[in-house]
Each structure stands twice: as C-alpha cells, then as structure tokens.
Amino acid sequence: TIIVYTFLGGYLATCWTDFFQGCLMFFAIIVVPVAAYYSGGGIDGISTAMEAKDISLNIFKYTKVWSLPIIISGLGWGLGYFGQPHIIVRFMSIDSADELWKSRLIAMIWVFISLLGAIAVGITGIGVFTDISQMGGDAEKVFIFLIHKLFNPWMAGILFAAILSAIMSTISSQLLVSSNTLTEDFYKHIVKREKTHKEMIWVGRLCVIVIFVIASVLAMNPSSKVLELVSYAWAGFGGVFSPVILFTLYKKDLHWKTVLVSMIIATITVITWKTSGLSNTLYEMVPAFVINSISIYLLEKFKVFGNNEK
Numbered sequence: 001t002i003i004v005y006t007f008l009g010g011y012l013a014t015c016w017t018d019f020f021q022g023c024l025m026f027f028a029i030i031v032v033p034v035a036a037y038y039s040g041g042g043i044d045g046i047s048t049a050m051e052a053k054d055i056s057l058n059i060f061k062y063t064k065v066w067s068l069p070i071i072i073s074g075l076g077w078g079l080g081y082f083g084q085p086h087i088i089v090r091f092m093s094i095d096s097a098d099e100l101w102k103s104r105l106i107a108m109i110w111v112f113i114s115l116l117g118a119i120a121v122g123i124t125g126i127g128v129f130t131d132i133s134q135m136g137g138d139a140e141k142v143f144i145f146l147i148h149k150l151f152n153p154w155m156a157g158i159l160f161a162a163i164l165s166a167i168m169s170t171i172s173s174q175l176l177v178s179s180n181t182l183t184e185d186f187y188k189h190i191v192k193r194e195k196t197h198k199e200m201i202w203v204g205r206l207c208v209i210v211i212f213v214i215a216s217v218l219a220m221n222p223s224s225k226v227l228e229l230v231s232y233a234w235a236g237f238g239g240v241f242s243p244v245i246l247f248t249l250y251k252k253d254l255h256w257k258t259v260l261v262s263m264i265i266a267t268i269t270v271i272t273w274k275t276s277g278l279s280n281t282l283y284e285m286v287p288a289f290v291i292n293s294i295s296i297y298l299l300e301k302f303k304v305f306g307n308n309e310k
Contacts (some may be wrong), residue, residue, distance in 0.1 A: 041126020
C-alpha cells in the first residue's frame with residue numbers, strides 16, 4: 001500500500017496521507033490511556049499496582065535517573081529533530097516563511113500531547129496488566145495489548161490502524177526523501193545529458209522500489225526491537241545531519257568538503273560508539289553531534305579546504 005501511493009502520488013500523496021494518519025494517531029494516543037486509566041481503577045488502582053511492583057512516580061527515588069550521562073542522553077534525543085530529512089522537507093516546502101509560526105505551533109502541540117499520551121499509556125498500562133507476562137514479556141507491546149483488551153473489535157481495528165499510520169507516515173516520507181536524493185543529487189549529475197521531466201519521475205519511482213527492497217531485507221531480522229532500531233536510526237540522522245543544518249543557517253558559505261568530511265566523521269562516531277557498547281552509558285547521538293560540530297568549526301576556522309567555490 002505504501003509503495004503504491006508513494007510510487008504514483010509522490011510528495012503530494014505523502015503529505016495528504018500524513019495528514020489523515022496524524023489525525024488518527026492523535027485520536028488514539030488520547031483515547032487509549034483514558035480508557036486504560038478507568039479500566040486500571042483510576043489513581044488508586046494504578047498506585048496500588050505500582051506499589052506492588054515497587055515503582056514510584058517520584059523520580060527522586062531513583063538515584064540512577066539523576067546520573068549526568070542519563071540526563072544528557074535523554075536531552076540528546078532533542079538534537080535529532082534538526083537532522084530528520086522527512087521532517088525538514090515539510091518546512092522546506094511551505095508556501096511562505098510567514099506561515100512558519102503556524103507550523104511551529106501545530107508541531108509543538110502535537111509533540112507535547114503525543115509524548116504526554118505515550119507516558120500515560122505506560123503508567124496506566126501498569127494498572128491494567130499487573131504482570132508483564134500478560135503481554136508476552138515485552139513491555140513495548142503495552143499499547144497493542146491495551147487496545148486488544150479494552151475495546152470491541154470495531155474500535156480496536158481503528159486504533160490498531162493508528163499504529164500502522166505511525167509506521168506508514170515515516171516509511172513513505174523516508175522513501176520519498178531517499179528516492180529524491182538518489183535522483184536529484186546522484187543520477188541528475190552522473191548522467192551527463194539532457195534529461196526530461198518524465199525521465200526524472202520514472203527514475204525516482206525506480207529508486208522507491210530499490211530502496212523498498214533493501215529496507216525489506218534489513219527488516220527481516222526477527223530479533224530486532226522497534227525502540228532499539230528507532231534509537232539507532234535517530235542517532236544516525238541527528239548526529240550526522242543536525243550540526244550541518246544548524247551551521248548552514250548561520251554560515252552560508254560552508255565549504256562542501258567541510259560538510260562531507262564532518263558527516264563522515266560523525267557517521268564513524270555513531271557506529272563505533274554503538275558497536276563498542278559505550279551507548280549503554282551515553283547515547284551515541286551526543287558524541288556524534290559534538291564531534292561533528294567541532295569538526296565543522298575547526299575545518300572552517302583554519303580554512304583546511306580554502307574558500308568555498310561559488
């Protein structure tokens with residue numbers, strides 16, 4: 001389904017489907033925790049269940065939470081937003097800069113409510129499922145099991161579709177951005193002849209299929225967990241692209257070699273930090289972001305690659 005509407009409709013189809021998928025997700029992330037709250041016995045029931053598990057909402061109780069690396073790692077997730085191509089491209093395609101305040105307002109309201117709802121799902125789920133074995137031992141599935149347990153099949157079907165919506169909106173956006181990059185940044189410059197608009201469209205569509213096949217192969221690992229995969233991918237985008245985006249906002253004449261070298265260094269940092277196990281102490285995006293930023297600054301300050309070619 002994703003391939004069909006991305007293949008045929010391109011950016012416009014992705015934007016419209018994202019809108020409806022976002023509305024469905026917004027609805028689900030509010031309805032599910034509210035239903036779980038009442039099913040779990042309200043404040044008293046949830047509190048009793050949490051006490052039985054020795055869990056407290058008082059974060060001061062957990063000294064580990066206040067360790068500096070964990071605080072920095074948690075805040076570090078925010079650095080990733082600047083480097084997400086499927087997010088940035090939405091702002092790039094706005095009709096006028098005067099409309100940006102509306103986009104900012106909608107985005108912040110959406111993020112605030114969705115993150116608050118996600119936290120509420122986890123807390124209320126403790127009251128509904130007193131034993132994690134009721135969810136197959138996987139706490140990441142609490143949203144799915146809450147829907148299955150609390151709603152009739154018709155409503156459950158709609159709410160399950162919200163999960164697919166979150167997956168589909170990200171996949172279609174990533175597919176489109178990746179396809180466009182291969183078409184505009186590689187094919188367009190490698191093939192040294194005049195290219196028609198129709199040819200570029202079909203090359204872009206072919207790239208969608210190729211990326212889909214590669215992604216499908218990567219997704220076949222049954223031991224991979226959603227949060228772990230998202231965390232790694234988020235670190236890659238954030239650590240590699242975010243500093244570049246931020247620097248180009250304030251320094252218009254960055255040398256392309258500076259950008260390329262710093263991105264390569266950041267990529268190596270993310271992979272090395274993750275594979276060495278250091279990510280268990282500090283989220284790999286943080287060192288990658290810092291090293292990337294320092295690399296750009298030093299390479300530009302000392303004009304390692306000279307002045308940028310206009």
